[in-house]
Every structure is written in structure tokens, then in C-alpha cells.
Amino acid sequence: MKQSQSHDGSNAQIGAPIPSWKVLIADSQPDQHDAVGRCLASLRHDGRGVECLSAFSAREATALFGQHPDIAVVLMDVGLDGPAAVQRLIEHMDKATATWAGPGLRPRVVLCTRDPDQWPERAAFEATAIDGYVVTAPMATDRLYGAVLSGIRLHASMIAQDSSQKGMARVMVSTAGIFELRSSHHFYFNLLLQINSLFNIVQDSLLFVVGDSAPKDDVARIRAASGRFSALRNQTIAAIEDPRIVSAVREVFQNGRTVQTNEHFAFAIKTRYEVMAVAFIDGALGLSAMERQMIEIFRTKATTAFSNMMLIDELNASQKAAVFALARVAEYKKNLIQGHHKRIERLVSETAREMLQRSFHPEELDEDLVAKVGVASVLADIGMMVVPDQVMHSTRVLDGDSVELIRQHTIVGWEILRDAATMLRGRSILAIAAEVALSHHERMDGSGYPYRLVGDAIPISGRIVSVVDVFDALISDREHREAWTVDAALSWVTEESGRLFDPLVVKAFRTVVARIREAEPDWLATEIASPALAGKITTAKRDLRRMIDRITHLLN
Structure with a gap:
């Protein structure tokens, strides 16, 4: 068995050289191999030449096919081990290609004969699944050339059709997941991941975005x-030192056209919200026309998903702005300094995130809740708006009616937020806030209010906020007492773990506080709103009214 000289063609595509079309010559006569090689030496299709492989028996042909499954055309002499051997080889190739490539992708088989009476053309086509028939005595070079070129074209067409179908499947799979993503961080990461996987590559790649800040x-x-490039996330284009990248990305941002060279590839993804992304992939890709078409299909679908994500971001931002506006009203009502609720939000968010990462209560905590519960927590005491100031700021021991009035703030807050949440679909921030407002004063042993819930009957959002709320209250000054130290407050919360508070929440919370104290030692410092603040409340309320008007305009 031997392999003849390769006749390489020029490369019509950008990138790595494209291999020649492989033609297997199965004939027992060596001179026939040489004659066929000379005949096909000038053949070109799609910029690719021909490489001839030689087999001198059906067994050798079968072995060569196993080594070269990308053979495009088989030229088989009818006298090579008889007609039965021809059909056996065809059946073998059919079975093998169906396994590793797909049905219909076997090489095109052209039957060659020096004596047409040995196996007439009609009989050959009726008896076997051949694709062509050529009489080679004398050597009919033009007819042989045409039969091989026709076979290569048909084989290339079948490959292109199969690749197109598989490519479309990859596009559908790649884009299906990103439609489910609701966070911009996860969307961007997965968008770039899907672009890489679309072409089955692992490349150095970047996703630039303008207009989302x-x-x-x-x-x-x-x-x-x-x-x-992994370490460059969230930096600006100024951090890129390679002028090739900067030039290509800026060109795409300016005119929206795809840029492809033999070194890199860049294309744009636009949205309806004045936000635009540019994907840059470094490295020779050698994209075919079909792959470029796949990119266009992917880009269209990604644009829709991108626009949906931006709409969700805009709605979430509007909802968050409204939440903090309401929270500031509660701050003034309780005479707390501005920023109290942002402290609560951070502690709740980071505690929930810590629990999710450590798989604490995985049946109750998910990514969606973790992303929203911090913002929702700032409305925990919105029901206090109905509590009279003389009760709210009393320095005396409250009577039973006053205590009951304060406890009613959980139900009032729940009713307010529940009614607002009905205007929004799904598990909105306001829906979670309603849950928090109702449950954040419940305690694990059933001693809380308003419904004396016990253990896991308390929603996980309420169990998290209860720990943070009590801790923050302890380290803050009040009219009737001074603030505790952070260490004293942590010790008390820890002592009540299991009785008043969920032990896993307390464990995660302690980790978060320790991490913050190490990185930002002064962050937990608090102040009470002094009497001097009272004179500023009128001005502050006017500023708040202006902010609420702006938010209302945004929501409309």
C-alpha cells in the first residue's frame, strides 16, 4: 500500500491552509494509478487541489478509508476482487460514515472498467450504490476528470449541507441559554462563552460594551x-496595549461592520437602548462563508436577547430607585441618618451570597433571591410610616397598646408592598420586600411577631434580614440607649443563634462582618441623627419630593 504525491491547491480562505480533496484509486494495475494521477493533477475545486491515495486490493482500500475518513471520491476498478467486493466496500463506507460523520457523507464511488462487457453500466448501477461509471480503456481523461470533479462537488455539497444543519443547531443551542439570563454580568460572560463555543474554539476573546454604565x-x-485577556474585565479600552485590537474594535463601533483579518475577528451586537457590544476574537479562524452566515444568525438572535436583558436592567433599576425613595421616607420617619438602609442592603446581600456559595439552605436560596433580597430588605420597616411619632420616639416604657401598634407595622408594610407587587410579574423586588416586611420580626423559637412562626416556617428572606436588622439596631444609637460595640453585638447575636436566629444565617453573617472589618475597618461606624438634624428635615423632604418626581417620570 502506498500514498502517491499530493497535488495541493491554493488557499482561498483566510487562516490556516486548507487540505486537498482526497481521491482513493483502487486498482490492481500500477500504471493505472500513474495515469489517473496525471489526469487529476490540474483539478481544482473551491481553491483545493487533489491528493491521490493508492490501494491495490479491496482490503487495502478498506484499510485506507479507515485511515482517511475524509476521502471525497473512490475510483474503483470493477476487476478488483469482483463486483461483490465493490458493494461490500460501499456498505462498509456507508456504515462507518453514518457513525462518525452522518448519513449520506460517504465518499462518492465511481466504478472504472477497461471492459464494459465485464459489468455493463446499467447492471452496475442497478446492482450497487455507485455514483458514477467510466470506461478507462483507452484512458478517457476528460470523462474521468469530469466524473471525479462531479463526485467532489457532490461530496462537498453534502458536507456543506450537513455543516449548515449542525451549525444552525449550534446557533440555536448557543442562543437559547442567553435568553434566560437576567443579570448583565451573567449575560455578558455567557455571550462571550457561546461565541467561542459556536466555533468549537478556545480563544483569547473580549466583549466590549458602550452605553451600559x-x-x-x-x-x-x-x-x-x-x-x-481574563484579567481585563471591567477595565476600559484604554487598558488594551495592542493597537490591532484597539483599531479593530473602534472601527466596528464606528461603522458597525464586521472586521476579519488572518489574525483576528470582530463583530457588533446592537440593542434598541443605545447600547452596543463588540466581540473580538484573537487568533486565526479561517471562517468559511457558511460560518460567517452562522455569525449573522447568531448576532440577530443575540441582539434580541441583549435588548431583552437591557429592558430588564432598566425595569430593575427603576424598581430599585423607587424602593430606595420609599426607604428614605422611612429613614426620615425613624430619624435615622441617610445611608442606614444602604448598610442594611449590603449586609443582607453579602450574607445571602455567602449562604448560596456555601450551599446553606439550597432548597430555599437561589440566584434570583440573592440578587434581590438586599434591595428588598430596605423596605422591611416601611409600615412604620403609620406609627405616630410620639410612640416611635418615646423614651418611656411603652404600654400594651403602643407595643401592639408598633407590631402592626409588619402587617401594614406587607399590605402596602403586596398590593404594589401585584402590578409586577414574577418574583419582583417588591414581592420579596412584602415577604421581608411581614416576617423579619419572627424568631426561630416562635417568640416573634406577628404570627409567632417557628423555624423554617419563617421565609429564608425574613430569617436573613432579622439577623442583620437586630445587629444594625444594636450598633446604632437610639434615644433611650447608646450603641453597642460591633464585638458585643456579634457576641449577642451568636449567643441567640438557634433560639432566635437561624444558625446558618448567623454563621454566614459572621463571615461577612469579619471580611468587611478586615477590608474596610471604619465601614460599620454608625451615628444617630442628632437633634440638629430635625431642622434639616424640611429641606431634606423637599429634596426627596424632587427625587420621587424624577423616579415617577422614569417609571412612566
Whole structure:
């Protein structure tokens, strides 16, 4: 068995050289191999030449096919081990290609004969699944050339059709997941991941986005990165030192057209919200026309998903702004300094995130709740708006009626937020806030209020907020007492773990507080709103009214 000289063609595509079409010559006569090689030496299709492989028996042909499953055409002499051997080889190739490539992708088989009486053309086509028939005595070079070229074209067409179907499947799979993503961080990361996987590559890649920052500007920021660029996430384009990348990305941002060279590839994904992304993939891709078409299909679907995600971000931002406006009203009502609720939000968010990462209560905690519960927690005491100031700020021991009035703030807050949440679909921030407002004063042993719930009957959101709320109250000054130290407050919360508070929440919370104290020692410092603040409340309320008007305009 031997392999003849390769006749390479020129490369019509950008990138790595494209291999020649392989033609297997199965004939027992060596001179026939040489004659066929000379005949096909000038053949070109799609910029690719021909490489001839030689087999001198059906067994050798079968072995060569096992080594070269990408053979495009088989030229088989009818006298090579008889007609039965021809059909056995065809059946073997059919079975093998169906396993590793797909049905219909076997090489095209052209039967060659020096004596047409040995196996007439009609009989050959009726008896076997051949694709062509050529009489080679004398050598009919033009007819042989045409039969091989026709076979290569048919084989290439079948491959292109199969690749197109598989490519479309990859596009559908790649884009299906990103439609489910609701967070911009996860969307950007997965968008770049799917672009890489679309072409079955692991490349150094970047995703630049313009217009998604608040306030908006025209700076291109790196929102996702892979390979050697991984450390650049959230930096601006100014951090890129390679002028090739900067030039290509800016060109795409300016005119929206795809940029492809033999070194890199960049294309744009636009949205309806004045936000635009540019994906940059470094490395020779050698994209075919079909792959470029796949990119266009992917880009269209990704644009829709991108626009949906931006709409969700805009609605979430509006909802969050409204939540903090209401929370500031509660701050003034309780005479707390501005920023109290942002402290609560951070502690609740980071505690929930810590629990999720450590798989604490996985049946109750998920990514969606973790992303929203911090913001929702700032409305925990919104029901206090109905409590009279003389009760709220009393320094005397409250009587039973006053205590009951204060306890009713949980139900009032729940009713307010529940009614507001009915205007929103799904598990909104306001729906979670309603749950928190009702349950954050419940305690694990059933000693809380309003319904004396016990253990896991208390929603996980309420169990998390209860720990943070009590801790924050202890380290804050009040009219009737001074603030506790952080260590004293932590010790008390820890002592009540299991009785008043969920032990896993307390464990995660202690980790969060320790991490914050190490990184930002002064962050937990608190102040009470002094009497001097009272004179500023009128001005502050006017500013708040203006802010609420702006938020109302945004929501409308």
C-alpha cells in the first residue's frame, strides 16, 4: 500500500491552509494509478487541489478509508476482487460514515472498467450504490476528470449541507441559554462563552460594551474576557496595549461592520437602548462563508436577547430607585441618618451570597433571591410610616397598646408592598420586600411577631434580614440607649443563634462582618441623627419630593 504525491491547491480562505480533496484509486494495475494521477493533477475545486491515495486490493482500500475518513471520491476498478467486493466496500463506507460523520457523507464511488462487457453500466448501477461509471480503456481523461470533479462537488455539497444543519443547531443551542439570563454580568460572560463555543474554539476573546454604565457615556468597557485577556474585565479600552485590537474594535463601533483579518475577528451586537457590544476574537479562524452566515444568525438572535436583558436592567433599576425613595421616607420617619438602609442592603446581600456559595439552605436560596433580597430588605420597616411619632420616639416604657401598634407595622408594610407587587410579574423586588416586611420580626423559637412562626416556617428572606436588622439596631444609637460595640453585638447575636436566629444565617453573617472589618475597618461606624438634624428635615423632604418626581417620570 502506498500514498502517491499530493497535488495541493491554493488557499482561498483566510487562516490556516486548507487540505486537498482526497481521491482513493483502487486498482490492481500500477500504471493505472500513474495515469489517473496525471489526469487529476490540474483539478481544482473551491481553491483545493487533489491528493491521490493508492490501494491495490479491496482490503487495502478498506484499510485506507479507515485511515482517511475524509476521502471525497473512490475510483474503483470493477476487476478488483469482483463486483461483490465493490458493494461490500460501499456498505462498509456507508456504515462507518453514518457513525462518525452522518448519513449520506460517504465518499462518492465511481466504478472504472477497461471492459464494459465485464459489468455493463446499467447492471452496475442497478446492482450497487455507485455514483458514477467510466470506461478507462483507452484512458478517457476528460470523462474521468469530469466524473471525479462531479463526485467532489457532490461530496462537498453534502458536507456543506450537513455543516449548515449542525451549525444552525449550534446557533440555536448557543442562543437559547442567553435568553434566560437576567443579570448583565451573567449575560455578558455567557455571550462571550457561546461565541467561542459556536466555533468549537478556545480563544483569547473580549466583549466590549458602550452605553451600559450609569451615567451613560461613550467609553468602551470590557464586560467579559477569556484567555490571556481574563484579567481585563471591567477595565476600559484604554487598558488594551495592542493597537490591532484597539483599531479593530473602534472601527466596528464606528461603522458597525464586521472586521476579519488572518489574525483576528470582530463583530457588533446592537440593542434598541443605545447600547452596543463588540466581540473580538484573537487568533486565526479561517471562517468559511457558511460560518460567517452562522455569525449573522447568531448576532440577530443575540441582539434580541441583549435588548431583552437591557429592558430588564432598566425595569430593575427603576424598581430599585423607587424602593430606595420609599426607604428614605422611612429613614426620615425613624430619624435615622441617610445611608442606614444602604448598610442594611449590603449586609443582607453579602450574607445571602455567602449562604448560596456555601450551599446553606439550597432548597430555599437561589440566584434570583440573592440578587434581590438586599434591595428588598430596605423596605422591611416601611409600615412604620403609620406609627405616630410620639410612640416611635418615646423614651418611656411603652404600654400594651403602643407595643401592639408598633407590631402592626409588619402587617401594614406587607399590605402596602403586596398590593404594589401585584402590578409586577414574577418574583419582583417588591414581592420579596412584602415577604421581608411581614416576617423579619419572627424568631426561630416562635417568640416573634406577628404570627409567632417557628423555624423554617419563617421565609429564608425574613430569617436573613432579622439577623442583620437586630445587629444594625444594636450598633446604632437610639434615644433611650447608646450603641453597642460591633464585638458585643456579634457576641449577642451568636449567643441567640438557634433560639432566635437561624444558625446558618448567623454563621454566614459572621463571615461577612469579619471580611468587611478586615477590608474596610471604619465601614460599620454608625451615628444617630442628632437633634440638629430635625431642622434639616424640611429641606431634606423637599429634596426627596424632587427625587420621587424624577423616579415617577422614569417609571412612566
